[in-house]
Amino acid sequence: MKFSVLGPAGTFADAAAKAYLKAQPFSDISFDYHPTFDQVYQAVSGDDIGLLPLENQLDGYVSATLQRLQSADVTEIGEMTIPVDFGLVANVTELNQIKRIYVQFKTEGQCQQLLTSMPDVQIITTSSNMISLEKFQNGELGDAAIIPQSQMADLSVPLMMNNVADQDDNSTRFIIFKSQAADLEALSQQHLATDQFKAPLFVTPSSNDHPGTLYDILGYLADNQLNLVTIMSLPVKTQLGVYSFYLEISGTREQQAVLFKTLRKMTAKYHVHLLGYYAV
Missing domain, CATH: 3.40.190.10 (Periplasmic binding protein-like II)
Structure with a gap:
């Protein structure tokens, strides 16, 4: 496995x-x-x-x-x-000597205070923190990288800064x-290892969108006392201006039957793409 x-x-x-x-x-x-x-x-x-x-x-x-x-x-x-915590490494002795910095695309958003303090530095976005480290190690004078704090212990470079994220x-x-594929009926028979559950899913309205669509979707949850902990909208990509909603629902073991009864009702009106049902 x-x-x-x-x-x-x-x-x-x-x-x-x-x-x-x-x-x-x-x-x-x-x-x-x-x-x-x-x-x-x-x-x-x-x-x-x-x-x-x-x-x-x-x-x-x-x-x-x-x-x-x-x-x-x-x-x-x-x-x-x-x-998660990040450190800065550079092959120069001062911050103002850095010319180029490698940073993973999500790490960049977590270290804005540091990056905005270096407006003249070229930011090169990478797909992973370890690629940032690799590019730095194979780089040139003036290079730097933001990497996981845990990776800094094995390095010996002129400049190191600990805990450079915007918050500790x-x-x-x-x-x-x-x-x-997550099967609604099979998951409805699953027994939880703890008292709390989370159920992530996408809900996509029909092409006949109308005012109050999101209000109606959330009404299913509110009417059944199901707690909404996340809501995000993403384009469906098949048509401009059409979105689906990513939801995460939480509740207790006693609400399991209510959850799946509610999801069955929603499937009659919307496309419901269930992603799972698990203990938290």
């Missing part, structure tokens, strides 16, 4: 995957590292599982993950939130998924 994550070893995704496994009964599982979101997603098949970042405390939701979930046949089986209490939430 493989566990596909953003790699190589030492990434925040790697740390989240290892933290998740500590509380799970999986045995004989090996890590399968990939450099991009797409490669992680494509690598998961059969009984394998995968992990992708979903939300950062400072920079919000990861659109690259949401866009895949929007049309993906996956079942989310859990989530893991871990603290930063964290990222990851989802764990399998490559099979």
Whole structure:
């Protein structure tokens, strides 16, 4: 059994995957590292599982993950939130000597105070924190990178700055998924390991959009005392101006029957793409 994550070893995704496994009964599982979101997603098949970042405390939701979930046949089986911290490394002795800085696309949004303090520096966006580190190590004089704090212990460079994120209490939430479509009826028979659940889904209105559509969708939840913890809109991409809504619903074990009864009602009027139902 493989566990596909953003790699190589030492990434925040790697740390989240290892933290998740500590509380799970999986045995004989090996890590399968990939450099991009797409490669992680494509690598998961059969009984394998995968992990992708979903939300950062400072920079919000990861659109690259949401866009895949929007049309993906996956079942989310859990989530893991871990603290994340970043450091700056450079092969110069002063900040004003930095000419170019490598930073992962989500990391950039979490370290704005530092980056805006260097307006003349060229920011080069990368697809992963480990690629930022690799490009820095293979770079030229004047290069710098923002990397995970955990990676700094093994480096020896002229300039190092610890904890450069905009807040000290930063964290990222990851989802764990399998490559099979979430089945509403099968999940409705699932027994939770804890008293609390989360159910992520996409709801897409019909092409005959009208005023009050979102109000109507949320009314299903409010009428049944189901707690909405997340709402995001994403374009459906088949037509300009048409959006689907990403929702996360939370509740207690006693609300399981109410949740699935409500989702069945919603499917009669909207396209409901359920992504999972799991204990939190």
